Amino acid sequence: MKLINRSNRLLPARDGQLRACLYLRVSTGRQAENDLSIPDQRKSVRAYCTAHGWPVIAEHVEPGASALD
Numbered sequence: 001m002k003l004i005n006r007s008n009r010l011l012p013a014r015d016g017q018l019r020a021c022l023y024l025r026v027s028t029g030r031q032a033e034n035d036l037s038i039p040d041q042r043k044s045v046r047a048y049c050t051a052h053g054w055p056v057i058a059e060h061v062e063p064g065a066s067a068l069d
Contacts, residue, residue: 020054022046025062038063 022045026037038061049056 018052018054019057020045020049021058021060022049022056023060023062 022042024038024041024045042059046056
């Protein structure tokens with residue numbers, strides 16, 4: 001089941017369980033090369049999801065992609 005976003009409000013899947021999809025990115029190639037930002041984001045967001053009882057079902061990573069690069 002999917003989350004539905006209506007008027008910036010997340011509704012739970014039909015079984016009532018909220019799930020999380022992580023979107024992690026760095027804004028510069030330099031951050032991606034140092035491998036600092038993505039691991040830190042992953043750790044923080046996964047801890048937040050765990051604290052709220054939300055299983056992480058997917059992860060999308062954009063390393064060093066920016067319009068300014």
